[in-house]
Structures are given as structure tokens and as C-alpha cells.
Amino acid sequence: MAEPTAKRRRLSPTGVSAAVPGFAKWNIEQDYENRPRKGKKNEKAEKLLVKTAEGWTKNERHVEADQAAAGKEDDADSFLASDDEQDSGVADLEPKPEPAKPRLPPKEEIRQAKEDLARIAGHVSEDPEENIAQLGQLAQIAESDNVTVKKLALGTQLAVYKDIIPGYRIRALGKDDLAAKTSKDVRKLRTFEQGLLGGYKEYVKRLGKLAANGKGDAQLASMAVACAANLLTSVPHFNCRNELVALVVKKLSSRNISAETHKCIEALEQLFRDDEDGHASLEAVGQLTKMMKGKGYMVHESVLNTFLHLRLLSEFAHKASTNRIDKDTDDADGKRAAQPKKPQREFRTKRERKVMKERKEVAKEMKEADAVVSYEERDKNQAEMLKLVFVAYFRILKARTQHLMGAVLEGLAKYSHLINQDFFGDILEALKDLINDAEASLLVDAEEGELDLTTQRNATRESLLCIITAFALLQGQQDVAKSANSLHLDLNFFITHLYRTLLPLALNPDIELSAKATHLQDPNGLPLPTTAGSSAKVDTKVNVATTTVLLLRSLHSTLLPPTSTKSVPPIRLAAFIHQLMTLSLHLPPKSARATLALLNQVTKTHARKVAPLWSTEERRGDGVFAPEGKQVEASNPFAKSVWEGELLRWHFDPGVREGVRGIEAIVKAEMGATDGR
Structure with missing residues (x-):
């Protein structure tokens, strides 16, 4: 059997073009290299365990890393899975807003x-x-x-x-x-x-x-x-006190009174009354005076009346002015009190001095821990407050801010015992200027024929407040009263002005009304108008006294001074008694009874000096009584007897009739005693 011949591969002839198969163009080796591997390299390495109280456990850091990686894979898978959906990948990447919670x-x-x-x-x-x-x-x-x-x-x-x-x-x-x-x-x-x-x-x-x-x-x-x-009055010792005071003071920077303003005023008054060391009060007074100065003192009078609630009225014992504080002195000559001699220094060893120093430091720390009030520190704070208050009062007097004048005069009368002697003359001169300005304004209005009862009453009240303040200043300082001649303080100016004011006051129909300020009710129960937009009641006793009350206070200081009864000359007593008896004929019943009660005290105190006025046989002067004279001493009061009592006996008010009988009984008793002697 013949062997088959080997099959020879057919070669294409050179120079002849033929179609190249598709697999020849593939890069098979590169594709194999890029192919993902499967095996131990992709497997996660085992992590070492950590021993804890519960036993051997995985490391928390590795567990968190694994969870994060798993989360990223899930996100990638979800992104890939969304390709089959109708929505595009761009829409999926936009953040979705959180739904708002429904409001209840x-x-x-x-x-x-x-x-x-x-x-x-x-x-x-x-x-x-x-x-x-x-x-x-x-x-x-x-x-x-x-x-x-x-x-x-x-x-x-x-x-x-x-x-x-x-x-x-x-x-x-x-x-x-x-x-x-x-x-x-x-x-x-x-x-x-x-x-x-x-x-x-x-x-x-x-x-x-x-x-x-x-x-x-x-x-x-x-x-x-x-x-x-509420915080300012409840926790004044705590932090942020300055901010609370600034908030309250800012609400008081207006002339209109409101419910918020009333709350702030009550808070400041309570703060002033309860503050023992004086730190909070000093901050409040400083911010108040700064605010009032910035506003040109166009604030409500109740803001200024908050100063009357400071504790220094009853605790501070020194005298001050706008720039200095006087310490205690021995006598009226201004000599300082003799300081006690220091005890002789006792010898101590170095160890004893060290122990004493440590004890002082411990005592100081204990004192701070117990929050004991230091009297020296309190006096220092109150002295600074008093200077700030006086600066505010005197600036208002200088600026002639009319709606604050009553509050300033009332404040000066309250602080009269704290004003030093050197500054006393300047205050009286300022009071004289105020009285002269009030008289000048009344004369101008009378000449122009536009005299308003409101203007007249306000000018009269301002003059009476000046007189009351002048006498209160003298009565509050006995050393100033003793040295009044050396200071050339002319109090006769205030007495003469009061004497000339009596007859015009008899014709004032509003003598029993208080000032037309932002008060809902005066002491007599009569309603008063309030500021526009006001609905809050301001409970204050400052500058709400009636004109009759101011007049009686002025007369009491003039005719019944507390120093000595011999200081009032008989001519002055007789002239004022004639004017007051004439005044009682025209006053309303309530004011007439008050005036006769004052005359009852005057006749009881100065019975020997004034008894001849009720007798027609004992006259000490010739001529005619001049009630409208400019000087009290030139009125010739002993040339006239008190005939007004005969008319007042027939007054329709029984209280007036009883007051006249009381005065005449005192005079008769004095005259009988004189005849017996």
C-alpha cells in the first residue's frame, strides 16, 4: 500500500493581493493580559484579631473599612442596574431635597x-x-x-x-x-x-x-x-449687669410716659433702695446722667426723681459739690478733726510678721467669700454718685429746662444737708435768677395782654419752690446758717418775694390744683391730664403738691424757723399776719382752714410780739398800712389792727369760724397775762 503524500500548503503568489482573515488582526496576547484574574490575589487578606475584655474580636477599623467598601460596591451595582430604567444616570446623581416637616x-x-x-x-x-x-x-x-x-x-x-x-x-x-x-x-x-x-x-x-x-x-x-x-432687680450682683442697665436706661430716653417706662422706673427705684455696696447704683446713675446730657435733658421728670431713692440720703454723712467731697471737720472754721495718734510700733520678729501677713490675707479672702460690705468702699461709691447727681441738677438749672425745674428744686431741697459750704452761695444765686426770670415772664405777658392762668400758675409755683429750696438748704446745714453773714447770703430777697406773692395768690382760682404734669391724680383726688399716648399711672410724690401746700411750706420756713424764735423780727410777723388774714377772706374753705391753722401756730409762738395787732388802743406806728409795698419793713404793719377776723366769724364754713376763735383766744390769753404783770 502506497503511503499518502504530505499535503503541501498552498502559498499565494507574490505580488497577488488577497483578503486577510479577521482573527489575524486581533491582539490575543494583550487581551489575555488585560483579562481580570481570578484567584487568591482578589481575595481579602485575613486581618489580625484584637483582644478585648469580651475576648478576641475583629479590629473596629477593619470592620468599618469593609462596610465602606461594601457600600461602594452596592452603589456601583445600583448605578449599573439603573441603565435598564427609563431615567438617565445624570438625573440619578443630582441630590434630592429633604421633604420639609409639616408645621403643626x-x-x-x-x-x-x-x-x-x-x-x-x-x-x-x-x-x-x-x-x-x-x-x-x-x-x-x-x-x-x-x-x-x-x-x-x-x-x-x-x-x-x-x-x-x-x-x-x-x-x-x-x-x-x-x-x-x-x-x-x-x-x-x-x-x-x-x-x-x-x-x-x-x-x-x-x-x-x-x-x-x-x-x-x-x-x-x-x-x-x-x-x-426683673433680672436687674433680682440678680443685680451677677454678670451682664451693665447691659441690663443700658437696656433699661435706653427706654427712659423719652418725654412720653408708657407702661414700659413705668416698669423701668420702678426697677431703678428698687435697685437704688436695695443696693448696699453702691456698685450697681453707681453704674445706673452714671448711665442715667450720660443719657440725659445726650438728650439735652428732654426726658420725663420721673426719670430725674429716681435719684431721690438713693440710699445716700440716709447713709452718706459727708458734704459734697460737683467736683469734691469734704471730710469730717471739728469746728465751723473748717479745721480738720484731730487724727488720733498712731500707737507705738510693737517689735515683732520676722516669723511673727510673716504669720501676721498670712492671717491678714486669709481674713481678706474670708471677707470676700462672705460678701461683706466694706463701709469705705460704700462711702466712695456714694460720694461719686452724689457728685454725678449734683452735676445733673446744676446743669438743668443752668439750662433752664422748665419741665424739670420742679424735680430739680425738690431734689436740691432733699440733698440740702449734703451740699458743702463753698457751693451754697452759687445755688442761692441760681435760685434768685430763677425767681427774677419768672417775674419777668409774668410782666411781659401782662403787658402784651396775653396772661394765661397756666403760665401764671407755673411761674408762681416755680418761685415758691425756689423759696422752699433756699430755706431747706439753710435748715439742712447749721454751720452754713451760723456763717451766713460771712458768706453774704441775702435771704431777705426770698422773704420779700414771698410777701409780694401773697395778694396775687388770693385771686388764683387754681390754687388747690397741682402742676399740670403727667400725673393721673393729685393729692386732692382731682383728675389731671396725661401725656399723649400715656396709659400708665405714675405713683410719685414729687412735684405734685398743690400751690396752697407750697405756700404754707414757704410761710412755715419764714415765720417759724427751727433755729430760734428771736430770729424773726416783729415787723415781719405783723406784716405777714395782715396779709394772711386778708388772704383767708378770698381762699377756698380748705385753704382758708390751713392758713388759719398756720396763723394759730404763729400767734402761739410769737404771742407777745403780735398781740397788739388785735387791740385798737395799743398802736406802735403812725400813718397808713401799705400792703403793696416792695419791702416788708416799709409796710408799717402796726398802724393797722386785724379787722378781718370780724368778717371771718361769719364765714359759712364752720372750720374757718373755729380757726378764727382759736387765734383770738390765744391773743386774749396773752393780753390778760400782760395786764396781770
């Missing part, structure tokens, strides 16, 4: 806020050190859009802070304090204090913003002012 109805929102506020306030008040962080939740609720919820949150924060605030100021920690090593209890206390201080500062700042935005929401502004005033 207002009533349900208020109910839920009440529950949350009560729960949080209970937790914080029960254990403040553990739950101090929940103060942030109260502040977050206060950011609600519901006005009622805001007011509830502000009130709740006020109650919580008043409950947990300690009785001392908290000092902010510095870098050294934070770096220092402390015990666990100290760290816990510091955490509580710093958390409380931070939350309280944010709360006070929030109150300031709401109070300043009064035009936006009046209810929230009123609530913020009430909270600030």
Missing part, C-alpha cells in the same frame, strides 16, 4: 411648646450641674416663629436663670486656667459655670435685640423690657 397648627404648637418648656425647666432646676446643656434647648425654642411660643420661652428662661444663678459673679476662664490641672469636682463646677455664663449672655443679648425692635413687634419688646427689669 398654632394651638398644637403652643401646647407642645408648653410641655417641652416645662420638662426642660424642671430638669435644669432639679439638677443644674448635670443638665446645664439643656439651656440651649430653651434658647432654640425661643427662636420659634410663633409669637406666643417666643413669649413663653422668654418667661421660662427668666424663671430658670433666677433659680440657678449663684450669689456671686462668674469669672471667664483664661488660657492658663484651661491648661491647669484640676480635680474632677472642679472641672464639673467650671463646666456648669461656663455653660451658665454663656447661656445667660446670649439670653441678655437676645433681650436687647427684642427691646430695640419695638416697631416690629410691640408685645415682644414689652416682654423683653419686663424680663430685663
